[in-house]
Amino acid sequence: MRFKRVILAVMLSAFAAAASQSRAQTSEDQVKATFLYRFVSFVSWPEGVFADAQAPIRICVLGAAPFADVLTRTTTGQRVAGRAFEIRRISELEAVTECHAVYAVGDRADAVLKATHGAPILTVTDGALGNSVTRGIVHFVTVDDRVRFHIDDARAAESRLLIDPRLLSLALSVRRRTAS
């Protein structure tokens, strides 16, 4: 009887810990999703990338299905420079080239970066979910339980993207673009 109680207590504790961790992850995903769509407000794409002035900003998510749902909820009804958001969950690398921004985590992040090299696509990687060496133009990290980010402005320059200096000033580190 006593043994059963111990087992029950352990199971409840494990369940509570899992629930807490899940809540924390959801909250972190929520912050990252908010940050991700707000990044768009500080990035300028080269002319001709958008079909017209009302064309939506297409953000693709590869390898993080729950995050795609959070991002969809977060961006619903939001607009940046008069453009709505279109969140697309992709599984094939080929589809990446149709996106304006891509959030890639896990093993395939490296492949995404290679596939988008030089293309006007804002690549966002996540140090908390996968290889911390592979870094997109924006790379999320968690510092003191707070979501922060690094910016690779040199890569942004290669992709012909212009990042607002005010966003650069908030980054933990910035790899500067070379003066042209």
Add this chain to the structure above:
Amino acid sequence: MTPLWTTALLGSGRAIAMIAAIALMLLGLVMVAFNERTYNDQKAREIGVQAQIISASVAPALMFSDNGSAAQYLQALSANPGVSAAAVYDSRGARIATYNRRDEPQPPATAAVHAPYFENSSIVAVTPVYRDGQVFGAVYLRTDAETPLRRFSRYAGVGVLILLAALVLTVLGLAQGGALAGQFRTRGTRAAIAAGNRATQTRRRSAAAESKDGSHRPIDRRCGA
């Protein structure tokens, strides 16, 4: 004796001078009031624009929950000695960053968005922080307004000039009135002298005529009388 109309003219000259002096002083007061209003409006506009610039600068910090960057930005305001206090509030109204000059009170814990207004010897503006149509918080900015003594010193010079001008006008008016009266008096004297001369000549002519005609004329005159 000075004619009545001359006295009236002298009086009206003084009155015109007085009216002109009073009008000048009133005009001076109107000018001061107008300048004061223009200065206040201009100062309020300046503070509003300054608050908007800060608001645009701290917007990314609010958007990415970077309180440290917002605080750093506010600390940079210490380079401007005219800024006495500033604060950044998030979308829930909580103060996330603050700056106040030494010996100056802290910005309020909460602040509602408000057009620039004068508060004692300060000008205060509370501007929303927004981007892409979304409000992310607010910026509170308090700067020094001119002290009453400095304002007085600014207008003192103009006031003295106006008083001097009024005084000159009065003196000129009085002097002109006096000169006119003198001129009229001189004219009157000349006319009297001319009349006297004419009478003397007439008497002389009469005397000459009498000496030619003998004593008939005086008899005739007496008979006629």
